[in-house]
Amino acid sequence: MSDLTERVARALAGVQDPEIRRPITELDMVESVAVDASGQASVAIRLTIVGCPAADRIEADVRAAVTAVPGVTGVELAVGVMSPQERKALTERLRGTRTMPFGPESLTRVYAVTSGKGGVGKSTMTANLAVALAAQGLRVGLVDADVHGFSIPGILGITGARPTRVGEMILPPVAFGVKVVSIGMFLDPERGQGPSSAVAWRGPMLHRTIQQFLTDVYFGDLDVLLLDLPPGTGDVAISVGQLLPNAEVLVVTTPQAAAAEVAVRSGALAAQTGQKIYGVIENMSGELFGTGGGAQVATALDAPLLGAIPLSVPLRVGGDEGSPIVLSRPEDPAAEVIAGIAAAMASRPRNLAGRSLGLRPA
Numbered sequence: 089m090s091d092l093t094e095r096v097a098r099a100l101a102g103v104q105d106p107e108i109r110r111p112i113t114e115l116d117m118v119e120s121v122a123v124d125a126s127g128q129a130s131v132a133i134r135l136t137i138v139g140c141p142a143a144d145r146i147e148a149d150v151r152a153a154v155t156a157v158p159g160v161t162g163v164e165l166a167v168g169v170m171s172p173q174e175r176k177a178l179t180e181r182l183r184g185t186r187t188m189p190f191g192p193e194s195l196t197r198v199y200a201v202t203s204g205k206g207g208v209g210k211s212t213m214t215a216n217l218a219v220a221l222a223a224q225g226l227r228v229g230l231v232d233a234d235v236h237g238f239s240i241p242g243i244l245g246i247t248g249a250r251p252t253r254v255g256e257m258i259l260p261p262v263a264f265g266v267k268v269v270s271i272g273m274f275l276d277p278e279r280g281q282g283p284s285s286a287v288a289w290r291g292p293m294l295h296r297t298i299q300q301f302l303t304d305v306y307f308g309d310l311d312v313l314l315l316d317l318p319p320g321t322g323d324v325a326i327s328v329g330q331l332l333p334n335a336e337v338l339v340v341t342t343p344q345a346a347a348a349e350v351a352v353r354s355g356a357l358a359a360q361t362g363q364k365i366y367g368v369i370e371n372m373s374g375e376l377f378g379t380g381g382g383a384q385v386a387t388a389l390d391a392p393l394l395g396a397i398p399l400s401v402p403l404r405v406g407g408d409e410g411s412p413i414v415l416s417r418p419e420d421p422a423a424e425v426i427a428g429i430a431a432a433m434a435s436r437p438r439n440l441a442g443r444s445l446g447l448r449p450a
């Protein structure tokens with residue numbers, strides 16, 4: 089390989105697949121690279137599937153990367169598609185041999201966000217925390233497992249987005265740097281299923297779906313995985329407890345005593361399945377609903393109160409419009425408290441609990 093060809097090949101290692109978020113060179117997407125004596129580069133790439141939504145972006149990024157190499161005078165780009173065998177090999181390699189990538193052996197910190205009752209702002213908190221964590225440079229995944237209303241895609245402005253399928257593998261849509269998967273993305277509108285229809289699935293079906301989300305959706309290596317659970321002490325919470333005993337629970341409550349009592353019950357369930365409570369968030373705190381519910385839940389569960397988020401019109405409007413206020417209105421008092429909680433989460437080291445350090449007593 090000539091020096092210039094080598095430099096072009098190295099430049100291609102800087103181009104990422106925007107969905108898989110790995111360099112295209114590691115994904116076997118670069119088929120050939122050649123540069124002739126006049127500096128004309130010929131590059132052939134192959135994408136995972138035809139009509140891959142990321143195709144335009146990859147093409148543009150490849151052109152830009154190659155053009156930027158000193159000595160290159162022009163670029164000829166051929167775009168092809170992987171054969172089924174190549175795709176299979178890639179998905180197998182990406183998925184690795186692990187069946188549950190976020191179990192106790194993983195370095196990913198897993199947070200299950202729960203509440204006693206509905207409407208306390210659990211999904212709003214989860215989405216804004218995820219976005220704030222991603223904005224701080226963490227690799228963040230979000231699983232919307234709230235079968236009673238899949239509000240996450242709406243809050244993150246990706247209503248109607250569908251995951252990309254590559255063979256058996258599911259690539260989640262990315263919103264504000266967060267990889268998002270929601271049960272709502274798998275409903276079939278032609279069968280009358282829509283984002284507003286609660287899913288009437290019972291235990292075993294839900295268990296399999298959550299398990300599939302965690303194993304078949306390619307999130308890559310994450311620093312943080314957040315799960316938006318349905319309110320209460322239902323089947324999903326129990327499944328998550330079994331599938332991810334390492335998950336730490338974040339309890340969201342409003343300041344009122346009635347909400348706090350049910351929140352304590354849902355937190356206590358998590359403790360029974362062996363999960364640790366990371367902390368409690370009091371939402372809609374202030375004049376209208378009072379304060380104190382969060383502290384009450386925190387004391388009852390022997391967990392810290394992470395913050396009290398005031399009622400905020402911009403927070404609600406941001407949710408309705410798909411524009412999380414931690415980014416669009418960071419000066420809003422509610423956004424500031426959420427960002428503070430995210431900063432505390434981001435400052436925790438990667439999860440080493442349950443990992444053997446390979447040391448033996450002498």
Ligand SMILES: Nc1ncnc2c1ncn2[C@@H]1O[C@H](COP(=O)(O)OP(=O)(O)OP(=O)(O)O)[C@@H](O)[C@H]1O
Binds near residue numbers: 319372373
């Ligand atoms: N601090 C707040 N100030 C004003 N509005 C808020 C606040 N927190 C949440 N909301 C609004 O309250 C409504 C319910 O919030 P959200 O959907 O997040 O609740 P939830 O607990 O996830 O509900 P469910 O579990 O039933 O889906 C939304 O319209 C949201 O924008």
